[in-house]
Amino acid sequence: MKPIFVVLLILFSSFYGFSQTKPLKPGNENYKLKQDSLFKNFGNPGTIVIKGKVKNFKDKFFELAITDYINNNGNSIIVNKDGSFNQSFPIINTQELYLYLNNDAITFTLNDQDTIELAWDNKNLLNTFKVKSNKKIRNALLQTEWELYLKHRNAYNELQDDLYKKRDSYTPDQKYELINNQFNEVVKTLLKAEKTFPELKNQIPYQNLIVGKYYSYLSTLRGNNLLNKYNLKVKEDSTFKLEKRTIKASDGKVYTFTKYAILDGDPNVYKISSEEYLKNVPDYRSFMYNYLRFNDSAPITQYTKLVFSSSPIPNQTLKYYYIGRSSLASTLIEDWFITQCIVHSFNYDDFDKVEEVYNKFLPECKTDYFKDILLQSYNVAKTLKPGLTAPDFTLKNENGKDVSLSDFKGKVVYIDFWGVYCGPCIYDIENYVPKLHEKYKDRDIVFLNICVDVKQDEWLKGLKKYKLDGINLIAEGWVKNPVCKAYNINGIPHYVLINKDGTIANNNASDPSGFGGRIIQELDNALKK
Incomplete structure (x- = not known):
């Protein structure tokens, strides 16, 4: 028995105007054929092309990431001497593109067979950035997403910072109002796009963009422990009304619904096992993954x-x-x-x-x-696996000198893969790392701190800012760096504990916040070997 997350796809298709994948039901003569095809063909890769030209670009490449159904896949685009670029990448269905430009992640959705063209002046990115597609609907969606970025990206970042810094002073009601009010502003921008670009009307990709923003702000509610008490609700007034649609049922009764049902304020609407959303709404996947794991009512x-x-x-x-x-x-x-x-x-x-x-x-x-x-x-x-020889590596320290893991054979090595822009990493560094280092300062333990998310200049600034002691190394390129590949570092912070003989004690060692608990036990056990 599966008490929640029933497939409400037929209901949405009939009443709410969302074209969803219908659930496969035993008894249908085509059931097994459709089921086998779904399981066999899901995930077949397609291709997208990203091309364009940038002015005043001094680097040889810029970085990006494209999601799949499990990870964000980092990559880069080579920029020619004249500023032009043109590369293709694999993609599955609809995914998110993160362009790492202007010290930020500019996000767009991408579909199989997309060709998108970018142009900007690197000295003035926000005022010169252009994105377009030769497909009319895709182009309208890209312009809408760029408008969302310009109007709401900074506000969203500020909201997240504010909720974190004042997490103990804000009441739940106050937190909810802040989140819901900003969600309302995003909705207004989205619905305005349909008037600016009439070609978006009744288009599934546009509806999925609305769904994605809904789940994005649901994730914010969940992250602030508000989801079980509050739901996102669009506030209508004399200046703003949600468009309605009417349906005449088989019994002759006429029902009125919000055109986009996801905005209807139903507190249970997110409990949907939607294969359409899974395939084509990345924010749905992010929300469901964390909600199911961390919600006590699951x-x-x-x-x-x-x-x-x-x-x-x-x-x-x-x-x-x-x-x-x-x-x-x-x-x-x-x-x-x-x-x-x-x-x-x-x-x-x-x-x-x-x-x-x-x-x-x-x-x-x-x-x-x-x-x-x-x-x-x-x-x-x-x-x-624990007991296997740890992969050796050589990286540069802050003085430009090579440092190898093998240099420390005979000592326990505790590796911290961290990032300058990783909030949990910095929290550990500021609150727990100094205590841990102090406790073991006279023992045979080496603390290696490997930064993965920035280039050398920003790394050196981060070292100075956070006064991180131990042996500091840099592995630029993160998932592309051979060290990160060898240790399968797809997320940070990540901690690795290596025995004195160079074998792995734990590739998923406890973090420094376990001071006085599991991390102490792990380090002490490694020292005894």
Whole structure:
């Protein structure tokens, strides 16, 4: 029995004007054929092209990332001497593009077969930036997203900072009002776009853009522990009304609905196992992944509750497995959710615990695309099992000198993969790292701090600002850097503990905030070996 997240797709298609993938129901003569095709063909890659020209660009390339169904994939675009560029990238269905320009991430959605053209002057990006597509609807969507960026990006960043800094002084009602008010402004910008670009009317990609912003702000509610009490609600007044539509039912009754149902204020509307949203709304995936894992009201079987109440160190990945199995009404979405949990847990949890869930789920997974991802992830993770020799590397320190991991054989090595623009990283550095370093300053432990998210100049400024002691190294390029590839660093902060003999003690070591707890136990055990 799956008590929540039922597939409400037919309801949305009939009453709300959203064209959704209909759920596959046993009994339909085409059921097995459609199901087999879905599981076999989901994830087939397409191609997008990004081209254009930039003025006053001094670097040889600029960086970007494109999402898939599990990760953000970092890449770069080579800029020619005349400022032109033209590159193609693989893409699956609809994904998000992050352009790392102007010390920010400019975000657009991308579809298979897209060709988008960019142009800007690097000395004045905001006032000169242009984006376009030769497809009329895609071009209208890109202009709408650029308008959203210009009007709301800074406000959203400021909102996040404000909610964090005043998290203890704001009441829940005040936090909700701040989030909901900004959501309202975003909605107005989105709905205005339909009047500016009439070609967007009744177009699924435009509707999915609205859905994406809804789930983006739902994530903000969830991140501030407000989701179970509040829901996003568009405020109508004399100057702003949501467009309505009427439906005549089979019984002759006439019903009136908000044109875009996601804006109707229904507190349960996000509990939808939508294969359309999974495929084409990245913010839906982000929300659902975190909501299912971290929401206390998500259903868990009685068996799972018993297992976790009796275990001193529960297998969190197994818990997520049972949540996926008990919560979702779509096998495709189950496969996605559980696969993502396993893949990410290989980067954060004990290998043996994750391997247990991997072995359980792999033969159950129906979707070939996700099964392939599981196999690839496992093959990488098993090379970092405790007891295996840690991959050696050589990186530059702040003085430009080479430092190798092998230089410290005979000592315990605690590696902190961090970033200058990583909030949790900086929080640990400011609040817990000094205590940990002080406790072990006279012991055979080396603290290696490897920065991954910036270039050298910004890194050096960060070192000065945060006064980070230990041995500081830089691995530019993050996921493209050989060191990050060797240690499978897809997210930060990430901590690795290496034994005196150069073998891996834990590729997912506890973070410094475990001071006095698990991290102390791990370090002490490594010192005894």
